[in-house]
Amino acid sequence: MKKIAAGLAVMLLAVTIFQPSDGYAKKTSVAEIDKQLKQLQKEVQEAKAQQEKAASQTQEAQHYKNKTNLNLQYVLQQVDQVKGKMTEISTQISDTEQSLNVTATELDKAEARVASREEVLGSRVRLMYTDGAVSYLDVLLSSTSFADFLDRADSLKMIVDQDQELLVQHKLDKQTVIEKKQELEGQYAQAKQLYTSLEQQRSLLKEKEAEKQELIAFYDKQIQESDDLSEEQNEKLVKLASERSALETQKDKIKAEEAARRAAAAKAEAARRAAAAAKKAAAAASKGSSSSSSSSSDTGYSGGDGPFLLPVGSARISSPYGPRTHPITGEKGKVHTGVDFAVPQGTNIHAADSGTVILAEWWSGYGYCVIIDHGGGVWTLYGHIRKGGLRVSAGDKVNRGDVVAESGSTGNSTGPHLHFEVRIDGKIVNPMPYL
Template structure:
């Protein structure tokens, strides 16, 4: 019955798990998918817990089944032993009954002899009572000669001895037969009692055997139920994994679409603001070459409304994007392809936006460097990272604001800072409009 119920449960579980697959396709929100993934994780944990519990239950039932089977075998051995003893006792009872039959015959013979002797003795007593004790003397005195007297005396003595022997023999026969009969009756009663005791013991053992068989059947049922539960949870885990894969795929698709939309928007924004950015950059470069304060010109770029986060917060810009005199080589009119943020060594560097890591290693004059692909041909570059400061690897998916490295002074630099670039289709653009 429990197998049937378990089978129905598995079918219902399959219908329940495989049914909502279309529902996942209808979800268009990453937040909703994350919520479903979290719920799936909880279900996975619950399924694994149920599976572990079923395995423990299976193991325990198997243990007790094995133990009960050993006990059952012991009981069966005892039953066989008792049956053997009962067979032996049955043989003894039959033998005793046969002996009792023989003794009964002997007793009949003895009683016949006793009866015969009793008649003879009764005739003797009757004769003595009728003639009196003096008759023995009369017999002697009526002798005709001395030799006749002696013969008569010997005859009388033989008669007296015979009477005495009859009395003794009569008593002995009766006692012997009675004693033998009592002995055999005792043996018979003892054998009968022993057989009854063994039969009672066998009955108890049979009850124990039935009890052990019932326990084994119970543990078999427990094992089957645990196996069914384990199979159900296996099926559920497989389906949950399938659902999770479908959700992850849907999530990646939505993110890719969102990234493409952002990249397209960023590209359009970059094109729209390219002219203004170029004008500002030219103005900044002109101001720097005429001896004006580079810090003052940099302040013009502080606080934009672009799509990217500032990678190191509100740090001061120590060198803007554009043409400048190279601080290391002294080369005049050298193009500075990014923006330098003046930050102490070890400052956390954050991803300007979500994307996939393309580079996470030493990269020429940039020193240790990380490049992130944000989709739509837009990249961001983070240079001069300290040795051992890279916290991501190639192929990693990073989120907006995630710490990816620590600032340093590796590569071609004069001191600790972060060199930050934005590249569109591989070409550098002014990062400031994007921040």
């Protein structure tokens, strides 16, 4: 009995000597991990701020791109209208040129008629009016009778009237053709001036069109740069979440070791007290009493070693994993990183397997989101949770099938559903083989 008591005393002494120093080191490690976790949380907030800023820049650039597209459509409509007017004016110029050609032909004919009349008049002057007014008198005085005199007077009058009519018609022909030609030349000049003005307007519109195209290209570049920044920040968030998960695991391990040491110290203290009681009993009686041994129960949780539970039970898949046309931006070929289950608002979401919650908050385009670390680098992600629908917090331990949230439509979402992902070492994989 004395040997037993001596052995227990040695054990107690060993625990007393080594426990404080080791415990102090572990406490320091926990504090350091907490400091690192705090720094990680700060980096997470900064990454989220950058991601939100990039999303805001993308939205702003998309707004101005849409506005510029509308302006471009208006400019293109104006260009088409000006082109139509220029076609009409080109036809008008062509018709005016044809009219000018016709008028020029008519002028040539009129001038020929005038020349012909002038020749006739010249002949008459040479034949009858060589001596001016005296010729009229000679004609009349050479009459043989009064009747002949009257006939000659009538003939002279007819000739004079015809000559006057020829002269009047001659003047009218020349004046009409000249006026018509001047009118058509004025129309031609006006049409050419209008065509020139429209050509200048068309050139200005083409410059505006080029300017709008440059703006659209500029906004497209901004959108691409913002998307790249958002993707970069998303990768950073995944990396930070991995580091936080590793630190939490290390912290839990240290805490478990500290708990084990505390249990060992308690057990040693119990042994010391038992030894003291045994020593007292040995002194009081020859019959020793046996010390009672403590029993421990091992509690734990069973991990998922098979397919994951379907997080929302039987539900329709509204969008599978893989490339698709983005339902919001319309971008083609964008990889859908998970599986969407169409479920009503407020549907219970169950943990696909047991694990530790490493994120339960708003996370960029996922809206309110939960990420569970199942160990071995395996995560599951539950996105678009409704506002107020989170049922767990970061650091919580969950069992397979526990309700962790309620479905909703927060973040980049077109309607109530659950976005479910599986990630291995932070990288997305097709969730279907795991369900």
